[in-house]
Amino acid sequence: MGDAGVMEKLRTEITKGEEIRYISHLDYARVIERAIRRANLPVAYSEGFNPHMKISFASALAVGVTSEAEYLDIELNQAVAAAEVQERLSAQLPAGLRLKKAKYVDQKTPALMAVVNLAQYKVIAPAGSDFAMIEKAVAEFNQALEVRYIRESPKGKKEIDVKDYVEQDIAVEQKDGLVILSMTIKITPTGSVKPGEVLKALVENFALNVVEAGALIHRTGLFIANEKVLLSPIDL
Amino acid sequence: MIKLDPAVINRVTKPARYTGNELNSVKKDHASVKVTVALALPDVYEVGMSNLGLKILYQILNDRTDTAAERVYAPWVDMEAEMRAHHIPLHTLETFTPVKDFDMIGFSLQYEMIYSNVLNMLDLAGIPLMTAERDERHPFVIGGGPCAYNAEPVADFFDLLVIGEGEEVIEDVVAVLASWKEDGKPDGRSGFLKRAAKIEGVYVPSFYDVSYQADGTIAAVTPNCSEAKPAIIKRVVKDLNDVKFATKPVVPYLDIVHDRIMLELFRGCTRGCRFCQAGVLYRPVRERTPEKLFDIAEQLVQNTGYNEISLTSLSSADYSHLREIVRGLGERFNDKGVSVSLPSLRIDSFSIELAQEVQQVRKSGLTFAPEAGTQRLRDVINKGVTEQDLEQAVGAAFRQGWSSVKLYFMIGLPTETDEDVLGIADLAYRVLNLYKEIKGRRGAKVTVSVSSFVPKAHTAFQWYGQNSTEEIERKQQLLKSRLRDRSISFNYHDSRTSFLEGVFSRGDRRLGKVLLEAWRGGAKFDGWSEYFKYGVWMEAFEKCGIDPHFYANRERNEAEILPWQHISSGVDKSFLVSEYQQAIQECYTPDCRRSTCSACGVCPGLGVEVLDWGMQA
Ligand code: SF4
Numbered sequence A: 001m002g003d004a005g006v007m008e009k010l011r012t013e014i015t016k017g018e019e020i021r022y023i024s025h026l027d028y029a030r031v032i033e034r035a036i037r038r039a040n041l042p043v044a045y046s047e048g049f050n051p052h053m054k055i056s057f058a059s060a061l062a063v064g065v066t067s068e069a070e071y072l073d074i075e076l077n078q079a080v081a082a083a084e085v086q087e088r089l090s091a092q093l094p095a096g097l098r099l100k101k102a103k104y105v106d107q108k109t110p111a112l113m114a115v116v117n118l119a120q121y122k123v124i125a126p127a128g129s130d131f132a133m134i135e136k137a138v139a140e141f142n143q144a145l146e147v148r149y150i151r152e153s154p155k156g157k158k159e160i161d162v163k164d165y166v167e168q169d170i171a172v173e174q175k176d177g178l179v180i181l182s183m184t185i186k187i188t189p190t191g192s193v194k195p196g197e198v199l200k201a202l203v204e205n206f207a208l209n210v211v212e213a214g215a216l217i218h219r220t221g222l223f224i225a226n227e228k229v230l231l232s233p234i235d236l
Numbered sequence B: 001m002i003k004l005d006p007a008v009i010n011r012v013t014k015p016a017r018y019t020g021n022e023l024n025s026v027k028k029d030h031a032s033v034k035v036t037v038a039l040a041l042p043d044v045y046e047v048g049m050s051n052l053g054l055k056i057l058y059q060i061l062n063d064r065t066d067t068a069a070e071r072v073y074a075p076w077v078d079m080e081a082e083m084r085a086h087h088i089p090l091h092t093l094e095t096f097t098p099v100k101d102f103d104m105i106g107f108s109l110q111y112e113m114i115y116s117n118v119l120n121m122l123d124l125a126g127i128p129l130m131t132a133e134r135d136e137r138h139p140f141v142i143g144g145g146p147c148a149y150n151a152e153p154v155a156d157f158f159d160l161l162v163i164g165e166g167e168e169v170i171e172d173v174v175a176v177l178a179s180w181k182e183d184g185k186p187d188g189r190s191g192f193l194k195r196a197a198k199i200e201g202v203y204v205p206s207f208y209d210v211s212y213q214a215d216g217t218i219a220a221v222t223p224n225c226s227e228a229k230p231a232i233i234k235r236v237v238k239d240l241n242d243v244k245f246a247t248k249p250v251v252p253y254l255d256i257v258h259d260r261i262m263l264e265l266f267r268g269c270t271r272g273c274r275f276c277q278a279g280v281l282y283r284p285v286r287e288r289t290p291e292k293l294f295d296i297a298e299q300l301v302q303n304t305g306y307n308e309i310s311l312t313s314l315s316s317a318d319y320s321h322l323r324e325i326v327r328g329l330g331e332r333f334n335d336k337g338v339s340v341s342l343p344s345l346r347i348d349s350f351s352i353e354l355a356q357e358v359q360q361v362r363k364s365g366l367t368f369a370p371e372a373g374t375q376r377l378r379d380v381i382n383k384g385v386t387e388q389d390l391e392q393a394v395g396a397a398f399r400q401g402w403s404s405v406k407l408y409f410m411i412g413l414p415t416e417t418d419e420d421v422l423g424i425a426d427l428a429y430r431v432l433n434l435y436k437e438i439k440g441r442r443g444a445k446v447t448v449s450v451s452s453f454v455p456k457a458h459t460a461f462q463w464y465g466q467n468s469t470e471e472i473e474r475k476q477q478l479l480k481s482r483l484r485d486r487s488i489s490f491n492y493h494d495s496r497t498s499f500l501e502g503v504f505s506r507g508d509r510r511l512g513k514v515l516l517e518a519w520r521g522g523a524k525f526d527g528w529s530e531y532f533k534y535g536v537w538m539e540a541f542e543k544c545g546i547d548p549h550f551y552a553n554r555e556r557n558e559a560e561i562l563p564w565q566h567i568s569s570g571v572d573k574s575f576l577v578s579e580y581q582q583a584i585q586e587c588y589t590p591d592c593r594r595s596t597c598s599a600c601g602v603c604p605g606l607g608v609e610v611l612d613w614g615m616q617a
Helices: A025-038 A082-090 A131-143 A195-206 B052-063 B077-085 B112-125 B146-150 B166-182 B188-197 B277-281 B290-304 B322-336 B349-359 B375-380 B387-399 B418-439 B469-482 B495-505 B511-520 B534-544 B548-552 B573-584 B602-606
Strands: A008-016 A055-057 A065-076 A097-105 A118-126 A148-153 A156-161 A171-175 A178-186 A216-225 B035-041 B067-073 B104-108 B140-144 B160-162 B208-212 B218-223 B261-264 B308-312 B339-341 B366-371 B404-411 B445-452 B488-492
Touching (some): A025 A065, A025 A097, A082 A097, A118 A195, A131 A171, A131 A178, A131 A195, A148 A195, A178 A195, B035 B166, B052 B067, B052 B104, B052 B261, B104 B112, B140 B166, B140 B188, B146 B277, B160 B188, B166 B188, B261 B290, B290 B308, B290 B322, B308 B322, B366 B387, B375 B418, B404 B469, B418 B488, B445 B469, B445 B495, B469 B488, B469 B495, B511 B534
Parallel strands (some): B035 B067, B035 B104, B140 B160, B404 B445, B445 B488
Antiparallel strands (some): A008 A065, A008 A097, A055 A065, A118 A178, A148 A156, B208 B218
């Protein structure tokens, strides 16, 4: 263990690539933990009898979603140069995970989970009809004042208004028979909506004709936003 | 190479079962090796990935530059439906190569209830199910693991089986396969099988003919070619320190059944419980040295990043330097957040003390296996444990702060009476009361878990007629009526599953057609209660004109030729006969490793010896 009380907080930006698209957030957390252990970093552990690594994540990613903007805070007992951490940890990451940036942040920096409030995604699905029809459906969604969606979970059914969480108009483009939807979604203390759910609402309520089952989702950014600025957690 | 369409993979549960890319998985260019092997476990990913034997073979094979080994498990029913609908053949997780393009597919046969999954996987792979229907384009289908010791029910489907420990024999088989290929595959499939049959421990079922008597028992098992040995003797590793271990196992993303480091302390168990097949198959006891174990553990922590080391063996508490190992691992890895766990505990206070040391405050509950409810019956099965041992151990656990205890028992054991069955309830209440005596209040939770005894080949009870399902159910109800306390939870196994397991564990070749019929009727994942289709099985027996009771419930006499008689575990038949007699007479046979040799025949017969580092000191 390092000097008592000395604690350094390292913030990292990581990708979750195609190779591990289908792992859950819990699986992802385990992968990171194991990689840190293999890298022999002086990571801090909680006190008590079931010690766990002091690491924290931003916003959980659903199974099947890739990302180029995952963030992770690691608390270390000793400061190891960020470049060295990057090198040692990178060597231990499995295929699909890439450590893009690492830097120390103030120990008092609020937890990622508490400040991240906006996420951007690209939803890519094979087109099921001509592009004009698809554009029309998206435009109707964008104009709608509310979009009712029934969320089914093991806890039961719950109705939400998708539009409460969609920050800007959804942009749509086409490429090689694929439809690419770009969406910006709010993450609020009382909840959020998943890009897959937005897609479902588009298909069910607006007859968006795409092959929904074949859709691939990619998170392109995660932000701390206020009225004026859009900041990535690593640029804080 | 198979490419999975997102539209397929998005629809199935736990898609990470099928997408590979796990840490430490090995991808080789098939053009650069001589032999390709698909290592299979015919159960779902989470079960298959937890098998230690396959992890070891994977590493041994991939360490060879001339061989590529890849993994394949049974797709779950939803994935299977997608695969069939979209004509996706069974393929491996490393390079997504169709299994039918490999030279060899090796199945680990851990339990009888996965036989239907073997057929299902072969079918999904597009490989003809029967040995006789395969030609040079098809892979060799090989099997190993405990069920290989009586693989007669699946003899029609396997080209060869490996009897005993796989570390060395797998390399022999691969070498023979490589040279047969290099020689231009002389004499086709049987050319390879004849060469392989000469390897010690290799069994080629098609090289033996079985004839039957009028009463249905076996008249003779006769080799039909000169390469077939009259008896196939198990392979055994002399010194575990000398063979490779799985020091760089594939680390899954999903939370699998045993998602931790498995450190095998030793192989074998000489306590001599008469019902235990593993106790016979893995004789004699051979320990790894503490130094070797520390070395392996270091590599495993470094190569996996796991946070738990589980000390696995048939009875880990019997390891001669257990305390040293537990403490040493703690010292080395505690500050890396790595804990040590002991999955199986012997019933004594030493174990409790150690459990305390290991588990710290996470009092998750302790598990004990008295196996039978009365001392008389524990003597019959040679479970060298007394009532006082149990009370002492449980008492120690309660004093240390544990409050929940799980007790494992069997019903349907030889000579069992209702008194023995009710003895299980008495023991459970005794444990409850013990807590009150020690703590001065109620509050203990006792879980009584009762399985039905299934007689296994190669054990002292191999001649015993298994209890009928009706008898088992009567005993379960009898016990249930006695266990009416809120603090006791009682669970027991489906008697019909145990019956079917009983049929196949002592079955012969004639069951092959039943298996085929049941699989055609939709049998798969029989070990998963939600998929077990008893009716389909019973129909299959009827259609094939085979009486399952003949195999499960019939008491054999010692002169009868048993279907597995040409397969040798190294333990003499005379020893098993005498153990059965000792059982009836309720006589105890001591542990051969720390008491006298009980002359089972293994050590002199196979040229091996007990390795116990505690004895050397
Ligand atoms: S031969 Fe003797 S020492 Fe060896 S395993 Fe058998 S009983 Fe034990």
